[in-house]
Each structure stands twice: as C-alpha cells, then as structure tokens.
Amino acid sequence: MASRSSQRSERDNTFLTDAPLLLSLSRSVDGQQSNLSLRPKAPSSRRSVTPNSRTRSADDDPEPGRVRVAVRLRPRNAEDLLSEADFADCVELQPELKRLKLKKNNWSSESFRFDEVFSESASQRRVYEAVAKPVVESVLTGYNGTVMAYGQTGTGKTYTLGRLGEDDASERGIMVRAMEDIIANTSQASDSVEISYLQTPVPPSPVLPTPTSHLIHITGKPKPQIPLDECSYCHQKGHWKHSCPNQGRIYPSFCHDYYSLRYFSSYYFSEVPDCPPPPATFSLPSLILQLPSIGEELKFHLVNWDKVCSLVEVGGGGSRRKLEWPIEWGFGRPYEEDGRILKTFICQSSKQGCRVWSLLQLYLECIQDLLAPEKTNIPIVEEPKTGEVALPGAMVVKIRDLDHFLQLLQTGEENRHAANTKLNSESSRSHAILMVQVWRSVHEEEKDAPFQEKDSKRDLSNCYGIPIVRKSKLLIVDLAGSERLDKSGSEGRLAEEAKFINLSLTSLGKCINALAENSPHIPIRDSKLTRLLRDSFGGSARTSLIVTIGPSSRHHTETTSTIMFGQRAMKVVNTVKLKEEFDYESLCRKLENRVEHLTAEIDRQQKLRDNDRIEMERNLRECQKSFGEAEKSLVTRSEFLENENSRLEIELKELGRLKDLNDLMQDEVARLELSLNHSKQYQLESSTYQKVLADTTQMYERRK
Numbered sequence: 273m274a275s276r277s278s279q280r281s282e283r284d285n286t287f288l289t290d291a292p293l294l295l296s297l298s299r300s301v302d303g304q305q306s307n308l309s310l311r312p313k314a315p316s317s318r319r320s321v322t323p324n325s326r327t328r329s330a331d332d333d334p335e336p337g338r339v340r341v342a343v344r345l346r347p348r349n350a351e352d353l354l355s356e357a358d359f360a361d362c363v364e365l366q367p368e369l370k371r372l373k374l375k376k377n378n379w380s381s382e383s384f385r386f387d388e389v390f391s392e393s394a395s396q397r398r399v400y401e402a403v404a405k406p407v408v409e410s411v412l413t414g415y416n417g418t419v420m421a422y423g424q425t426g427t428g429k430t431y432t433l434g435r436l437g438e439d440d441a442s443e444r445g446i447m448v449r450a451m452e453d454i455i456a457n458t459s460q461a462s463d464s465v466e467i468s469y470l471q472t473p474v475p476p477s478p479v480l481p482t483p484t485s486h487l488i489h490i491t492g493k494p495k496p497q498i499p500l501d502e503c504s505y506c507h508q509k510g511h512w513k514h515s516c517p518n519q520g521r522i523y524p525s526f527c528h529d530y531y532s533l534r535y536f537s538s539y540y541f542s543e544v545p546d547c548p549p550p551p552a553t554f555s556l557p558s559l560i561l562q563l564p565s566i567g568e569e570l571k572f573h574l575v576n577w578d579k580v581c582s583l584v585e586v587g588g589g590g591s592r593r594k595l596e597w598p599i600e601w602g603f604g605r606p607y608e609e610d611g612r613i614l615k616t617f618i619c620q621s622s623k624q625g626c627r628v629w630s631l632l633q634l635y636l637e638c639i640q641d642l643l644a645p646e647k648t649n650i651p652i653v654e655e656p657k658t659g660e661v662a663l664p665g666a667m668v669v670k671i672r673d674l675d676h677f678l679q680l681l682q683t684g685e686e687n688r689h690a691a692n693t694k695l696n697s698e699s700s701r702s703h704a705i706l707m708v709q710v711w712r713s714v715h716e717e718e719k720d721a722p723f724q725e726k727d728s729k730r731d732l733s734n735c736y737g738i739p740i741v742r743k744s745k746l747l748i749v750d751l752a753g754s755e756r757l758d759k760s761g762s763e764g765r766l767a768e769e770a771k772f773i774n775l776s777l778t779s780l781g782k783c784i785n786a787l788a789e790n791s792p793h794i795p796i797r798d799s800k801l802t803r804l805l806r807d808s809f810g811g812s813a814r815t816s817l818i819v820t821i822g823p824s825s826r827h828h829t830e831t832t833s834t835i836m837f838g839q840r841a842m843k844v845v846n847t848v849k850l851k852e853e854f855d856y857e858s859l860c861r862k863l864e865n866r867v868e869h870l871t872a873e874i875d876r877q878q879k880l881r882d883n884d885r886i887e888m889e890r891n892l893r894e895c896q897k898s899f900g901e902a903e904k905s906l907v908t909r910s911e912f913l914e915n916e917n918s919r920l921e922i923e924l925k926e927l928g929r930l931k932d933l934n935d936l937m938q939d940e941v942a943r944l945e946l947s948l949n950h951s952k953q954y955q956l957e958s959s960t961y962q963k964v965l966a967d968t969t970q971m972y973e974r975r976k
C-alpha cells in the first residue's frame with residue numbers, strides 16, 4: 273500500500289509531466305429574467321439579492337474562505353463499456369457520506385472526504401446548486417468568485433461547466449445557469465439603458481430652440497468678461513436684462529446666440545422680441561457620445577441634440593433628474609475640456625449591472641479572445657492599487673439576455689481550439705475562462721450588513737449620500753485535461769501543447785501545494801493561468817472546485833492524481849473580502865457641483881455687494897451735495913445774521929444813545945416839571961399874593 277507521501281509525489285510528478293491548455297471568457301450583461309430562485313422574492317417580479325440571508329450563511333460557515341471541492345464521476349461511456357472496465361475497481365462513491373473510496377488494489381482502498389460527492393446520476397441542476405450557486409450568490413453580494421473544473425480529459429469538465437443545453441434546459445451547465453442567475457439578479461427594465469442609448473432612434477422631429485422658447489439651456493463656464501450688454505449673435509445691445517427671480521439664480525435675457533455656449537453658465541433663454549430669428553443654417557449637429565459603462569459618467573459635446581433619447585442630469589448638489597425632450601436637453605452642469613464644452617450626465621439606470629468580458633483562450637501561454645479570435649496575445653495586467661487582474665484589449669460584450677449569452681458561448685466554443693488526442697477525439701487543448709463582472713450599488717439596508725467594514729468610505733458615503741458600489745468578478749474556469757503526456761500519446765505540436773498545458777497545471781498544482789502547506793512563497797508568476805487565478809487560490813475570492821473523474825480503472829493513475837489535487841485544494845483557505853468601492857466620481861461630481869453652486873452664490877453676493885456699494889456711493893454723493901448746499905445756505909445765513917447782528921448792534925448803540933438822550937430828556941422833563949411846579953408854585957403864590965394884594969388894595973381903597 274502506497275503511503276500518502278508517495279501518492280503525493282506521484283501526483284506532483286504527474287503535474288510535471290503533462291497538462292492541458294486553458295481558455296477564458298468575459299463580457300457585459302444586462303438583463304433578463306430567469307426562473308431560478310437565488311434568494312427570496314422581492315416585491316417585484318424580479319428576484320433580488322438579500323445580503324442578510326447570505327450573511328447568515330457566511331457567518332454559520334466555520335470555514336468561510338476555504339476552497340470547496342466536489343468530485344463528480346462521469347457515467348461509463350462506450351469506451352469504458354467496451355473495455356469492460358469495472359469502475360468499482362477504481363472508485364467507490366458514498367455520496368451521502370460525502371466520501372469517495374479509491375481502490376488501491378483488490379483488498380485495500382483509501383477513503384477521501386470531499387465537500388460534495390456526485391455520482392454518475394447526479395443532475396446538472398444539483399451540481400450547479402451545490403457547487404456554483406453559493407459562489408454566484410457571493411458574487412452578487414460583492415465578493416469575487418471562482419468555479420473551476422479539473423480532471424482528466426474526457427471526464428466531464430466541459431459537460432459540467434459549459435454545456436449549453438439548447439435542446440434540453442436540464443442539461444445546461446454551470447456557465448449558463450450562473451449567467452441566468454446573474455442576469456436575473458442584476459437586470460431591471462432600466463438596466464440596459466446605458467447601452468441602448470446609442471441604439472435608440474432619433475426622437476421624432478426634433479425641435480430646435482427658438483429665440484422665444486425658454487428653458488433651453490446653454491452651457492459653458494462663465495468667462496471673466498461676459499458680454500452682458502450685447503447679444504453676440506446680432507450684436508444688438510440691450511438684450512440682456514438682469515433679475516434674480518428666485519433661488520439666487522441669474523436669468524439674463526438672451527437672444528439666440530446658440531454658438532456662444534462658451535459664454536454662459538446655467539442661463540436660460542428667454543423671450544427677446546427685438547432679436548431677429550436665428551440663421552436658417554443654424555443647427556447643433558453631430559453629437560459626440562462617449563458611452564460609459566454602467567454607473568459611469570456620460571460626457572458629450574453639446575452639438576447635436578438629436579441623437580440621445582433619454583438623459584439624466586447631474587445637477588447641483590448631486591441631484592439627478594430625467595430630462596424632457598426637447599426643452600430641457602442640454603441642461604446640466606457644463607465644463608470645458610480640451611476646448612470642448614462637455615456636460616455630465618448619468619445614464620438613467622446606473623444602479624447596477626453586470627458585464628461579461630470577452631471569451632478568452634489561453635493556449636500555448638497566449639491568451640486569445642474567443643469572441644474576437646484575431647486577438648491572440650492579450651496581456652495580463654495587475655492593477656497596482658487593487659491587485660486586480662485586468663486584460664486590456666479583451667473584447668467586452670454586453671449581453672441583452674440569456675439567448676444572447678448562449679449565442680456568444682456557442683461562438684466561443686467554436687473558436688476554441690481543440691486538438692485530437694488518442695485519449696479523446698474532442699479533447700480541449702486549452703483552458704477556458706468565463707469572466708463575468710458584476711456591480712451593484714449598495715442599498716441602505718445592505719449598508720449595515722454585519723460583515724461590512726466600517727470605514728471612512730462609509731462615513732463619506734453617509735455624509736454625502738454617495739453610493740458605494742460593489743464590483744465583483746466571477747471566473748468560471750474549464751481547465752484542459754490533466755492527463756499525462758505519455759498516456760495521451762501526443763506527438764509533435766500536440767506534445768508541445770501538452771508541455772504548456774503541463775506548465776500551467778503544474779504551476780497551479782504548485783501554488784495549491786504551497787498554499788495548502790502555508791508556504792511563504794506562492795509561485796503565482798510561474799504561468800499565466802496562475803496569474804489569472806491569483807485571486808481564486810489564496811486570494812479574496814470564494815472558490816469552488818469540481819474535480820471530474822472517469823470510472824475506468826485504466827485511468828487509475830490520473831483519477832488518483834485528480835483526487836489528490838482536489839484534496840490539496842480543500843486545504844486552501846482564501847480571505848474572502850468584499851469588493852466594495854466608494855463612488856469617488858460621484859463624490860467628485862457632487863463636490864464640483866457644490867463648488868459651482870457656492871461660486872455662483874459668491875458671485876451673486878458679490879454682485880449684491882457691488883449694487884449696495886454703488887447705492888451707497890450714490891447716497892453719499894447726494895449727501896455731500898446736499899451738505900454743500902446746506903453749508904452754502906448756512907454761510908449765507910451766517911453772513912445775513914452777521915449783518916443783522918451788526919445792524920442790530922448799531923441799532924442797539926443808537927438805542928443807547930437815544931436812551932441816554934431819553935434820560936437827559938427825562939431829567940430835563942423832570943427839571944422842567946420841577947421848574948414848572950416851582951413856577952406853578954410861584955404862580956400860585958403870586959396869585960395868592962396878588963389876591964392878597966388886591967384884597968389889601970381893595971381894603972385899603974375902601975378904607976380910603
């Protein structure tokens with residue numbers, strides 16, 4: 273009985289001696305419904321992701337990152353039957369115990385435990401649900417995922433993964449079933465909008481803006497010198513009037529200077545009766561669209577208004593709204609780039625989507641695009657920041673629905689190079705990889721998922737209301753057959769192929785061994801296959817491996833090798849990690865809008881201040897003028913008063929003099945009165961004397 277270590281060294285030697293090719297796919301999808309049920313039904317007819325349920329299952333799993341390995345036994349084929357091989361002599365399955373007994377000889381066997389053991393009667397659906405569906409669910413939640421098939425040529429790898437099931441849907445393999453679920457869970461009625469933008473016909477009879485229509489927006493960054501007093505088309509003055517009707521916005525009147533886009537920002541046309549009509553040749557032709565991928569920015573040069581049927585505007589503060597044709601088209605936040613006026617819009621259904629990259633083939637260490645077979649040497653690039661593998665130049669196909677996907681898969685399979693060997697006349701000589709990229713905006717309820725990292729991104733997201741996007745990738749890898757070179761009987765070029773297949777599978781085996789043994793060095797760079805799969809083994813992906821075996825004891829060595837490969841792979845533990853990205857572009861746009869808004873507000877305030885200053889200066893001038901006048905009048909008044917004062921002083925003096933004179937006169941009067949009194953007294957006395965005299969005289973005379 274061979275020891276475990278001797279078995280291992282035999283397996284390792286197997287990897288070193290021969291190995292098959294590889295191939296890979298990818299592309300972009302939107303969607304269609306499927307009748308599979310990945311998760312509880314959402315209120316709508318479309319199935320929705322329920323991360324919490326997945327979270328629970330992830331939490332319940334004691335080894336969430338371990339590579340899951342299932343073994344599948346192919347039913348006996350004609351060759352097996354002909355050779356009368358008794359598969360029970362090779363392996364004995366105990367599916368209920370998830371065990372497989374590998375016969376060593378007639379009296380001893382070794383038992384191996386796997387995560388799943390599928391007998392030859394296992395259905396495609398069961399294999400999908402046990403092996404691939406958890407990975408697909410994981411991918412839909414934001415983790416990278418890999419489903420891979422490994423095994424000897426002719427044991428059912430392509431059957432398990434790539435079967436199209438055109439005639440019988442129950443025959444469909446993992447690729448089709450996975451895509452069915454992905455499409456059903458990433459596509460809404462609106463998900464394909466970004467793609468249909470280019471394809472939607474021109475809206476009927478586009479209405480060009482007229483001078484009297486308003487709400488036709490012009491764009492462009494305001495230049496320092498805005499010709500506010502002159503229409504730059506007709507050069508008439510007085511077409512601008514200013515007002516601030518509401519929200520602090522400025523709505524200058526405008527005639528039809530459609531060409532002067534560079535002058536204006538967020539201005540509206542408004543009625544200008546005196547302005548002549550626009551020229552007959554006037555048009556805004558040839559819209560240049562740079563169609564983004566879902567969720568990204570759509571930029572275009574505002575020249576033709578005819579070619580886009582539906583746009584969502586990114587407005588101030590990050591607001592979004594659908595624009596109505598034709599009157600609001602062109603409305604938006606403009607900016608200048610390379611001398612062009614650009615505006616930013618978001619495709620209407622940007623929340624989520626899924627993209628499948630092209631179908632690729634790795635053959636003789638060259639990656640070939642199976643959907644564009646002329647692309648034969650696509651490089652592998654690792655993004656320095658994220659470490660993610662990218663394949664620049666690989667064709668990206670956007671899938672309309674499952675039929676579309678099936679067509680492409682068919683095309684890819686036709687392009688896949690298959691070389692005949694003695695072992696299997698339809699043997700695949702390459703590894704095939706289907707790469708599917710899925711991205712979804714994180715919804716509010718998903719943000720609190722317990723396994724998510726609470727980081728500054730999330731704070732920013734909450735603060736600014738910017739979506740967090742989960743981008744994940746699913747790889748479905750159909751490896752070339754792992755048979756030994758000597759047994760395959762390959763010669764010449766086929767032997768050369770087998771060497772490369774061997775190289776890549778040996779590298780994969782070495783990496784898995786190193787990972788299983790916690791070795792500090794993982795030889796990822798030894799082959800393109802391992803570089804492509806760097807996230808699948810020892811990375812952050814959830815990985816399921818299905819090893820396929822045949823029943824014939826003639827291939828005992830290969831079967832043993834395959835089983836040992838699976839056993840080693842079961843020891844590999846990945847650190848699954850959510851592929852979550854903060855949507856920095858959204859934040860940037862939002863902040864730019866905010867800056868623009870604040871700049872406009874500053875301008876408005878500045879203008880108000882200028883107006884206030886002008887008003888104050890005018891008031892000052894008026895005050896100064898009235899002060900001058902008042903001063904002048906005061907001087908006059910003062911002079912008048914001084915004169916009056918002088919006059920009064922003279923009068924006063926005169927009055928003094930008169931008073932003195934009066935006093936003198938009064939004295940004189942008094943004196944005269946006194947004199948008069950004296951005179952009267954004298955007169956009285958005189959008359960008394962005279963009377964006395966007369967009396968005396970009379971008496972005298974009488975006496976006489």
Ligand SMILES: Nc1ncnc2c1ncn2[C@@H]1O[C@H](COP(=O)(O)OP(=O)(O)OP(=O)(O)O)[C@@H](O)[C@H]1O
Nearest residue numbers: 346424425426427428429430431698699700752753
């Ligand atoms: N579980 C199965 N049930 C029925 N037929 C099967 C099953 N597995 C494989 N087969 C059949 O066995 C044949 C070989 O299978 P398949 O081409 O998938 O092998 P393979 O491992 O992909 O070979 P290669 O490495 O050469 O690509 C096919 O005709 C396939 O239909």
